[in-house]
Amino acid sequence: MITPQLTSVLHRTLWWADHAVLVYFLLLNSFYALLLLLSIPELWKHWRISDDEQLSRLLASDALPPLSILVPAYNEEVTIAASTLSFLTLEYPRFEVILVNDGSRDRTVEVLTREFDLYEVPPAYRRPLATKPIRAVYRSRKHSRLVVIDKENGGKADSLNAGMNAARHPYVVSVDADTLIEPDALMRLARPFLLGTPVAAVGGTLRVANGCVVRMGRVVDPRVDPVWLTGCQVVEYLRAFLFGRLGWNTLGGSLIISGAFGLFKLEYLIAIGGYKTGNVTEDMDLVVRLQRYLYENRIKAELPFIPDPVAWTEVPSDRKVLSRQRERWHRGLIGTMITHRDLLFNRKYGVMGMVAIPYFFFGEMLAPLVELLGYVMTGVGFAIGAIDTRFALLFLACAVGYGTLLSFWAIVLEEVSFRRYHRRTDLLWLLLFGAIEGIGYRQLTVWFRLQAFWKFLSGSEDWGVMTRKGFGTPT
Amino acid sequence: MTALAVLAVIGLVQGAFLVLLMIFLGVRQQVHRIHAISVNATLSGLYEPLGKWLAGAGTVHEFVAALRYLPGHSALGVAGNLARTAIPDGYRTELALALREEPWVRRAIGHAASRQWGRRLEAARCLALAGLPADAAVLEALLNDARPAVAIAAINALPRVADEALVARVLDRLATLPSTVVRYLHGSLREMRSLVEPALVIRLVSGAPPHALARWAELAGVLELPLALERVATLAEHPEPHVREAVAQAIRRVPRKRSADILLEMLHDADPEVRAAAAHGLGDLASGSAIPALMQVVHDESWAVRFRATLALTQLGEPGRTAVRALRSDVDPYVADMATLIAGLGDGALLDMVEG
Numbered sequence: 001m002i003t004p005q006l007t008s009v010l011h012r013t014l015w016w017a018d019h020a021v022l023v024y025f026l027l028l029n030s031f032y033a034l035l036l037l038l039s040i041p042e043l044w045k046h047w048r049i050s051d052d053e054q055l056s057r058l059l060a061s062d063a064l065p066p067l068s069i070l071v072p073a074y075n076e077e078v079t080i081a082a083s084t085l086s087f088l089t090l091e092y093p094r095f096e097v098i099l100v101n102d103g104s105r106d107r108t109v110e111v112l113t114r115e116f117d118l119y120e121v122p123p124a125y126r127r128p129l130a131t132k133p134i135r136a137v138y139r140s141r142k143h144s145r146l147v148v149i150d151k152e153n154g155g156k157a158d159s160l161n162a163g164m165n166a167a168r169h170p171y172v173v174s175v176d177a178d179t180l181i182e183p184d185a186l187m188r189l190a191r192p193f194l195l196g197t198p199v200a201a202v203g204g205t206l207r208v209a210n211g212c213v214v215r216m217g218r219v220v221d222p223r224v225d226p227v228w229l230t231g232c233q234v235v236e237y238l239r240a241f242l243f244g245r246l247g248w249n250t251l252g253g254s255l256i257i258s259g260a261f262g263l264f265k266l267e268y269l270i271a272i273g274g275y276k277t278g279n280v281t282e283d284m285d286l287v288v289r290l291q292r293y294l295y296e297n298r299i300k301a302e303l304p305f306i307p308d309p310v311a312w313t314e315v316p317s318d319r320k321v322l323s324r325q326r327e328r329w330h331r332g333l334i335g336t337m338i339t340h341r342d343l344l345f346n347r348k349y350g351v352m353g354m355v356a357i358p359y360f361f362f363g364e365m366l367a368p369l370v371e372l373l374g375y376v377m378t379g380v381g382f383a384i385g386a387i388d389t390r391f392a393l394l395f396l397a398c399a400v401g402y403g404t405l406l407s408f409w410a411i412v413l414e415e416v417s418f419r420r421y422h423r424r425t426d427l428l429w430l431l432l433f434g435a436i437e438g439i440g441y442r443q444l445t446v447w448f449r450l451q452a453f454w455k456f457l458s459g460s461e462d463w464g465v466m467t468r469k470g471f472g473t474p475t
Numbered sequence: 476m477t478a479l480a481v482l483a484v485i486g487l488v489q490g491a492f493l494v495l496l497m498i499f500l501g502v503r504q505q506v507h508r509i510h511a512i513s514v515n516a517t518l519s520g521l522y523e524p525l526g527k528w529l530a531g532a533g534t535v536h537e538f539v540a541a542l543r544y545l546p547g548h549s550a551l552g553v554a555g556n557l558a559r560t561a562i563p564d565g566y567r568t569e570l571a572l573a574l575r576e577e578p579w580v581r582r583a584i585g586h587a588a589s590r591q592w593g594r595r596l597e598a599a600r601c602l603a604l605a606g607l608p609a610d611a612a613v614l615e616a617l618l619n620d621a622r623p624a625v626a627i628a629a630i631n632a633l634p635r636v637a638d639e640a641l642v643a644r645v646l647d648r649l650a651t652l653p654s655t656v657v658r659y660l661h662g663s664l665r666e667m668r669s670l671v672e673p674a675l676v677i678r679l680v681s682g683a684p685p686h687a688l689a690r691w692a693e694l695a696g697v698l699e700l701p702l703a704l705e706r707v708a709t710l711a712e713h714p715e716p717h718v719r720e721a722v723a724q725a726i727r728r729v730p731r732k733r734s735a736d737i738l739l740e741m742l743h744d745a746d747p748e749v750r751a752a753a754a755h756g757l758g759d760l761a762s763g764s765a766i767p768a769l770m771q772v773v774h775d776e777s778w779a780v781r782f783r784a785t786l787a788l789t790q791l792g793e794p795g796r797t798a799v800r801a802l803r804s805d806v807d808p809y810v811a812d813m814a815t816l817i818a819g820l821g822d823g824a825l826l827d828m829v830e831g
Contacts, residue, residue: 122816394486
């Protein structure tokens with residue numbers, strides 16, 4: 001039995017909680033709006049430059065710095081030959097591919113040896129970063145640019161560190177073994193060098209490969225997967241890359257460069273001790289430590305995001321795998337925020353301390369908790385009759401509508417700039433998924449991210465099994 | 476106004492925006508489709524006048540007139556593409572003169588001082604196609620543009636426009652530019668070797684600023700300018716290590732006994748980068764007499780020097796390769812490992828290593 005006193009207390013609590021959620025909602029969405037506005041001139045700039053960019057002239061010159069592409073591989077025997085060949089045939093003047101077999105239990109090394117005619121060489125290079133023991137180093141008789149390192153299992157971060165030790169060139173590009181890089185993406189990724197910008201790292205765009213036509217390790221016909229779960233992720237990726245990261249370009253202090261496709265200055269990575277093993281999202285932790293290093297040593301080097309170099313990745317196509325991925329990403333975010341909590345509102349670290357870290361702490365890390373609080377308070381409010389139904393429904397419509405607006409805006413940015421999807425049906429699918437993503441898919445990902453808090457508190461460092469279906473030609 | 480009313484207004488505004496975005500997307504798709512059809516039709520009509528002009532059966536004006544039917548921005552892109560891929564060098568001046576009579580080209584170049592950087596970028600791209608020596612002042616302003624993209628686009632116009640004075644000023648700025656931009660600039664300067672060499676010869680004196688000297692020495696090497704390289708060779712004992720390193724990298728481009736002698740001396744330099752560059756140079760010069768000196772340097776304390784020296788040995792014919800094979804059983808494990816690595820590489824991998 002609810003007494004009048006209890007009702008009064010609940011009403012007051014609800015009033016405060018509702019207002020807190022409302023203020024949070026307003027602040028966060030205002031920040032999104034800011035990112036959206038800031039992304040427009042950035043996108044226009046890159047579109048204008050990339051249009052008529054003389055890539056063939058660049059390809060023939062030695063202007064661009066040589067790169068080492070680092071490819072960690074674990075149990076990739078089915079796809080490793082095709083993906084390695086696709087890396088070796090990228091358009092870039094000078095590069096090497098360092099494939100690191102992370103103690104695979106399948107026949108990854110045997111497949112590579114057979115396909116690329118590998119032979120063993122002594123590991124005669126410096127090793128500034130500690131890694132798990134190296135079993136052997138191979139080179140290819142067929143492709144002089146290929147180096148294969150076979151090492152004991154130590155995880156992705158450990159493999160990337162082993163690759164960095166062997167890298168001969170001043171810049172490294174980290175990619176996943178199953179990432180499909182567009183042929184000219186490396187040259188586009190190197191644009192900041194040509195523009196004379198001192199860079200510590202450069203991020204490129206990741207897009208969803210599910211549903212696309214893939215031949216010989218290349219996406220030859222980009223399509224939007226008409227399946228709800230993957231289709232929503234297509235829009236999600238467009239939003240995250242096309243306005244989220246572009247907006248951060250102007251603000252400075254970007255904290256995310258995807259580990260699946262990012263370029264880094266090797267000297268700085270070695271200086272910060274490479275990737276941290278044991279972190280489940282090693283890429284974000286790396287970028288935060290890199291930014292920190294640059295601030296502390298007063299090094300003026302940027303971490304820009306470039307929208308037109310594109311790499312395609314397979315996203316989870318079933319709920320279980322998506323759940324593991326999102327839980328792991330969020331657990332990594334929590335871990336990174338807790339590790340670097342001294343940066344929060346720390347003026348010494350400029351934009352990173354005053355804007356980026358607070359945004360990721362409150363706007364990203366705590367977002368699922370606040371959203372859960374909102375749903376619970378709404379439920380309680382309805383139960384005790386403290387909420388006006390019309391107001392609640394209108395508020396929900398505005399919240400979902402705002403999310404849809406942001407998604408549609410990302411689609412518009414894509415349509416007026418790089419137009420990877422050519423069919424009208426693809427545009428319609430994008431609009432449909434943009435419209436329905438806010439109901440169902442969003443709540444699902446909130447639930448997955450909430451599980452990360454529990455796993456983090458229980459000290460889990462588990463990556464979870466990420467099963468993939470592989471690329472193919474849709475029927 | 477009540478909170479409900481405020482929310483209702485927000486919802487209505489959002490809804491209106493959503494509808495507007497959808498209309499925009501629909502219209503944009505349609506416009507894009509029509510534009511693509513029109514560009515494709517015009518493009519196919521371009522090849523006939525182009526072919527006639529190049530075969531001497533027509534005039535450049537017919538080709539330029541066909542370009543008019545493309546939207547301004549597309550015309551520039553198409554003409555630039557054709558100039559790079561299908562129009563021989565000897566026809567470029569004729570094309571430039573014809574393009575300068577076109578109002579859309581004059582208008583684009585006239586935007587070189589625009590406050591909008593996109594227009595300045597278009598002007599720079601236009602100059603790369605239709606630039607004339609009289610545009611030197613305009614091009615210089617674009618080369619110094621605060622927007623790097625504009626400055627980079629202007630570099631492509633240098634061979635069309637630059638005179639001695641502008642080349643001299645470009646060389647004086649080399650030291651202030653990032654290395655990637657300098658290397659990109661090399662591509663344009665290569666097309667103007669006769670203007671660059673005298674300007675470089677004057678500048679290559681030991682009293683010049685070290686950073687600039689290193690850049691000029693590098694340029695002399697990349698462009699393989701014999702007179703300038705003579706001057707570069709005189710800087711082998713410059714007090715600044717990065718100048719000596721640039722000297723070692725430059726003089727290996729021209730096979731001469733004097734270059735090999737200088738590089739042999741440089742193998743004993745105090746700076747490991749210079750020693751590594753000297754070893755690299757001796758390999759490129761394929762100087763057989765360098766084998767004994769390189770056999771000593773493979774024991775260098777620096778990994779980079781050991782690597783370059785072992786690699787250089789493989790470039791010196793069979794005697795050098797035999798020496799590397801013998802080093803595989805050297806008592807120094809670092810030397811033996813390096814020799815085993817290099818001796819095991821195939822020809823392609825060796826070439827990659829040498830160039831990298």
